Amino acid sequence: xRLFVSVDLPDDLADAVREGQELFExxxxxxxxxxxxxxxxxxxLGEVDESRLDEVTAAVERGVDAAEVxxxxxxxxxGLGVFPHLDYISVVWLGVEVGSDELAAxxxxxxxxxxxxxxxxxxxDFTPHVTLARMEHAGGKEQVQEVVENRHPTVGEMVVDEVRxxxxxxxxxxxxxxxxxxxxx
Numbered sequence: 001x002r003l004f005v006s007v008d009l010p011d012d013l014a015d016a017v018r019e020g021q022e023l024f025e026x027x028x029x030x031x032x033x034x035x036x037x038x039x040x041x042x043x044x045l046g047e048v049d050e051s052r053l054d055e056v057t058a059a060v061e062r063g064v065d066a067a068e069v070x071x072x073x074x075x076x077x078x079g080l081g082v083f084p085h086l087d088y089i090s091v092v093w094l095g096v097e098v099g100s101d102e103l104a105a106x107x108x109x110x111x112x113x114x115x116x117x118x119x120x121x122x123x124x125d126f127t128p129h130v131t132l133a134r135m136e137h138a139g140g141k142e143q144v145q146e147v148v149e150n151r152h153p154t155v156g157e158m159v160v161d162e163v164r165x166x167x168x169x170x171x172x173x174x175x176x177x178x179x180x181x182x183x184x185x
Contacts, residue, residue: 001053002168003045003180005060005110007103007160009038009130013077016156020094021132023080023147027140030092030133037177038130040096040103042163043110045119057165057181059117063110064163064183067102072161072185075099077130078154086145089138093129094155103128106163161185 009017017035024030048056079095096103107126115121135144165181 001048001050001180002170003048003056004166004168005042005045005114006039006164006166007042007075007106007162008164008166008179009040009077010158011036013156013158014038016077017094017130017132020080020153020155023151023153024092024133024140024144027143027147029135029137029139029141030144031136032133033131034174037175039166039177040128040130042103042107043114043119043122045114053180055117056114059113060110060163060165060181061183063113064106064185065109066113067105067109069102069105069185072159073099073102074157075103075160076154076157079152080132080148081127081129082144082148083127086148089135089141089144091131092133092135092144092148093127093131094153096128096130097154098157099160100128102160110163 014035017038021032076098078097081093082089083091163183164179167178168175
């Protein structure tokens with residue numbers, strides 16, 4: 001099973017995410033994500049043997065509890081950015097303007113508990129974000145740079161009330177996600 005831990009955006013934000021992607025319309029080299037599957041990746045676990053599912057579920061639950069995020073909280077999505085940097089773009093993302101402290105606390109708890117059971121630690125700092133596109137080649141790099149540097153769209157808000165353990169199945173039409181387990185806040 002290919003697994004990751006996520007905070008999923010509600011369906012009613014899909015059109016707003018799509019509008020954020022439209023700012024990059026015509027930029028060569030961008031492969032846009034499906035707005036219907038928009039999410040914040042809290043921890044990518046990768047391929048996990050199904051026999052470890054109970055152990056992984058328990059680790060994520062402990063991580064959510066350890067974060068001490070007291071119940072649901074608001075999140076507002078605004079601003080744009082890229083990874084790793086504007087000179088070399090591999091991912092174009094939508095930022096989290098409100099709720100990033102709570103998301104970071106959840107990430108830290110989940111990171112600690114999943115690494116304790118043998119998953120590799122992240123090799124970069126956690127930046128809460130929603131991936132809008134991946135850049136496959138630099139043909140549209142200048143357009144992406146211009147939009148990221150000069151636009152600051154507000155895409156929408158939601159109430160974060162759960163974290164999910166998500167399975168990703170790779171298909172020819174792109175990844176298909178399904179919730180394995182939900183962890184209420």
